[in-house]
Amino acid sequence: MSLDLDSVALRGLSEPERLSFLKEQITRENEDLHRRHLAGEAGLAHSEARSMVADELIIALFNTYLPDPENPPALALVANGGYGRGLMNPGSDIDLLFLVDRPTTNISDDAKKIVRGIQMIIWDLGFKFLPSTRSVPECITEAKMEPQSRTALLDSRLVVGDQKLFRKLRDRFRKDCIEKDKTRFFEERSLDINTRHAKWSHTVFLQEPNIKESPGTLRDYQNLDWIIDAEAGTRSMTELVRKRILTRHARRELKDAFNFLHRVRNALHYHDKGNDILTLRFQGIIANEFGYPQKTILRRIEVFMREYYTHARSVHNHTRSIFEIFELQHKEEGHTSIRSRLTFGLIKKKPKTLDDYTIQNERLSARRKDIFEENPNRLIRIFVYCQKYQVTPSPSLRKLIKKSWDLIDRSFRVRRENREAFREILERKGQVATTLRLMHRCGVLGRYLPEFGALDCLVQHEFFHRYTADEHTLRCIDQLDALVENDDPKVSIYRDIIVKHPDPYALYIALILHDTGRAENVREHIDGSAMLAARLCKRLQITGGRRAL
Structure with missing residues (x-):
């Protein structure tokens, strides 16, 4: 269904009649879109349909307010931001640039009439409208000064008007604001991600996430779009697969996640337009609306939020990986440039060799692709190296780890070599949490310790828990590690306990297991945790006083 707009008919109406007619059309279209959403329409399809409605409205208004359709002024109506991407949620704004061919202090009367007419009626229709009027040089000046304007123009597309003028803007913007530096x-995009993630506790596992700004949500995906556009000259995930930057599985995960996040945001806006916080109240409402079949509301919320966290983690991890790949490229290009200027390329810094790995730019890389097939036990040992040398697995090594998940089976979990490597990790006081997070991010921790794996993305239904069960556990270990270097007299008693504790292995195991009973659906989770602890101790051959602790 689409708007029934005829610019010739609209011209024949007075302003009040035109406004009344358009309000009726928009109301009818919104009701139809809402019915489609409730019937289960995919998130992206729904957001695209909303953007198309805005296009039809603006095109009709442009043609309505043209003084002389046979001789239109040099004016282009350009969609920016989310509207430029062709994706609008119910509470999204219409970010529209009126692009003129001269300084805005000297635009033609015909252009002024069109701009004024469209602006007034869109505001009167109740849209959240963000208009701007600029020439090409003014757009470039603004984009150079303001990062937000730069990304808005990177998403720009022509809705209606002067194609030649729009191409001039697009080509000059690309050359002056992207390609030149x-x-x-x-660095701007990296700073944006780091600053925003800090505001949201650097985790996707918040109890009440912001569907637009939290880690792993729509803003991360948009940053991913912007950076591959700037670095690789494409927005096609298929092209990234061809260039071996993404795997086919990663492309599918990103597509599914983006679709899901848009559907959730559509639902949020229908209940509370403009709100992007997925509160506990709305989690229940949306879980019911999406038709999850579990018998109780708590179980429906749990399944819904687990799906949310899984998708958000996919966006978060893939975005980090792709940024990391381009970051390493920038570093290498910078080093090459310096070497060529200072040494004419005669000196080249070699990566450090470590058994079956190399270390370069603080990343650990495998020297062969079959490294884990040769010896699956390396899937634990590599994290000993990461901890000891304070490095992280490179993007390529993480891909190899993911491909090798099936090697972490029952026999793998009981091997002595893996037990000893894991104990070695837990015995380095103050350095455990970072390594466990690496293992969790790479999908190894929960597979090696299924008791912990059951906590993955598990919702906790208490107001005093801000995070999922797995994130809560890792943050507890963060706090324990932080005590080792903490000189604050207020926590000295706790610092002495951890520093002087003779068996950090048992202490960290206890923390890893302390909430595992939450996944067992028992009346008291401490009983479930005790049962799982006994099972784990048997498998890891933890006995005597260590087991009692």
Whole structure:
């Protein structure tokens, strides 16, 4: 269904009649879109349909207010931001640039009439409208000064009007604001991600996440779009697969996640337009609306939020990986440039060799692709190296780890070599949490310890828990590690306990297991945790006083 708009008919109406007619059309279209959403329409399809409605409205208004359709002024109506991407949620704004061919202090009367007419009627229709009027040089000046304007123009597309003028803007913007200094643009996007993630506790596992701004949500996906556009000259995930930056599985995960996040945001906006916080109240409402079949509301919320966290983690991890790949490229290009200027390329820094791995730029990489097939036990040992040398697995090594998940089976979990490597990790006081997070991010921790794996993305239904069960556990270990270097007299008694504790292995195991009973659906989770602890101790051959602790 689409708007029934005829610009010739609209011209024949007075302003009040035109406004009344358009309100009726928009109301009818919104009701139809809402019915489609409730019937289960996919998130992206729904957001695209909303953007198309805005296009039809703006095109009709442009043609309505043209003084002389046979001789239109040099004016282009350009969609920016989310509207430019062709995706609008019910509470999204219409970010529209009126692009003119001269300074805005000197635009033609015909252009003024069109701009004024469209602006007034869109505001009167109740849209959240963000108009701007600029020439090409003014757009470039603004984009150079303001990062938000730069990304808005990177998403721009022509809705209606002067195609030649729009191409001039697009080509000059690309040349002056992106190609001239890709490093600056990359650093801006990295800073945006880091600053925003800090505001949301650097985790996707918040109890009440922001569907637009939290880690792993729509803003991360948009940053991913912007950076691959700037660095690789494409927005096609298929092209990234062809270039071996993404795997086919990662592309599918990103597509599914983006679709899901848009559907959730559509639902949120229908209940509370403009709100992006997925509160506990709305979690229940949306879980019911999406038709999860579990018998109780708590179980429906649990399944819904587990799906949310899984998708958000996919966006978060893949975005980090792709940014990391381009970051390493920028570093290598910078080093190459310096070497060529200072040494004419005669000196090349070699990566450090470590058994079956190399270390370069603080990343650990495998020297062969079959490294885990040769010896699956390396899937634990590599994290000993990461901890000892304070490095992280490179993007390529993480892909190899993911491909090798099936090697972590029952026999793998009981091997002595793996027990000893894991104990070695837990015995380095103050350095455990970072390594366990690496293992969790790479999908190894929950597979090696299924008791912990059951906590993955598990919702906790208490107001005093801000995070999922797995994130809560890792943050407890963060706090324990932090005590080792904490000189604050207020916590000295606790610091002495951890520093002087003779068996950190048992202490960290206890923390890893302390909430595992929450996944067992028992009346008291401490009983479930005790049962799982006994099972784990048997498998890891923890006995005597260590087991009692």
